[in-house]
Structure formats: structure tokens, C-alpha cells
Amino acid sequence: xxxxxxxxxxxxxxxxxxxxxxxxxxxxxxxxxxxxxxxxxxxxxxxxxxxxxxxxxxxxxxxxxxxxxxxxxxxxxxxxxxxxxxxxxxxxxxxxxxxxxxxxxxxxxxxxxxxxxxxxxxxxxxxxxxxxxxxxxxxxxxxxxxx
Amino acid sequence: xxxxxxxxxxxxxxxxxxxxxxxxxxxxxx
Numbered sequence: 001x002x003x004x005x006x007x008x009x010x011x012x013x014x015x016x017x018x019x020x021x022x023x024x025x026x027x028x029x030x031x032x033x034x035x036x037x038x039x040x041x042x043x044x045x046x047x048x049x050x051x052x053x054x055x056x057x058x059x060x061x062x063x064x065x066x067x068x069x070x071x072x073x074x075x076x077x078x079x080x081x082x083x084x085x086x087x088x089x090x091x092x093x094x095x096x097x098x099x100x101x102x103x104x105x106x107x108x109x110x111x112x113x114x115x116x117x118x119x120x121x122x123x124x125x126x127x128x129x130x131x132x133x134x135x136x137x138x139x140x141x142x143x144x145x146x147x
Numbered sequence: 148x149x150x151x152x153x154x155x156x157x158x159x160x161x162x163x164x165x166x167x168x169x170x171x172x173x174x175x176x177x
Contacts, residue, residue: 032170073162073163073165073166074166074169074170075166075169075170075173076162076163076165076166076169080158080159080161080162081162081165096170096173096174096177097177099170099174100174100177111167112163113163113166113167113170
């Protein structure tokens, strides 16, 4: 998806095909997050709640800013689900389809579900000093075998 | 570097487990 316009994947089937083309025994670890759809609120630099964060480093790629600020647990949402206002906050990157494509490769190894830090999860970070760029992430420790 | 708040870590661990369960439920419906 494009954080600047809210446009969806231009070729999602192509994304899935590229994942399925990887031999499962060549995947050693799988980590998946989701991200808020830019259209759920407003695209970046068009009134989104992450505009102030992006303004602190305008040279950063828009996708980087969105992936840091809009990251969420798949089907649970931001801030471990505490910031969910509706279905649009559960993530819009089609994580289940991505995950299934990985499993379709035959991969049965360890997977994890990182979701960003509480510091990057607060809504409306008008003051970027309280919304610092992440130095280290608190990760969900729910790694498990996917068999 | 300070250690993470254990209550936050626990909350995120539970949320991660819930995410995993919901993902597998969603995959089974695909």
C-alpha cells in the first residue's frame, strides 16, 4: 500500500506468487506484522496522525514512517489492541493471505508476531518528543512453531 | 538501557498469542 495515496498493492497476486516461489526449506524464520491502512484515517502528509512524526525527518521514506507508526499486530491492532476503534484498526496489509503463502511454501519453522513499541503506538503524536524514533523494540514473545 | 515494563511485556505477549490464533483462524477460512 502507498502511505502517500492510500492505494492498495498494485499487484497483490504477484506478491503472493513471489512468496510461494521461495523453497520452504530456505526460510529459517518468519516474522509478520500488519499495518494500518492509510485510508483508515488519512494518508501521510494529508492530515494523518503520523504527519508530525514524519516531519521530524522529512528525508525518511514515507513507507518507513508508515511502517513504524502504523505497525500493528495482525487482527489485534495497535498498542496490543488497546487503540482499536473499529475494524479498520485491525490492520490492512492482508496478513493472513501473506502468512498462508509462506505456509504454502512448506515452511514449518518458527514465526513471531512483533507489533512495535507502545511508544510508537500512541495515537495523535502531535509532540514528536513524546513519540521518539525507536531505538529498541519490545517484542511479543509469542514465537511458536507453526506446525 | 532500562528494562521494559513487565506488565507491558505481558500484555503484548498475550496480544501476540491472540494475533496468532486469529491469523490461523483466518487462514483456515481462505
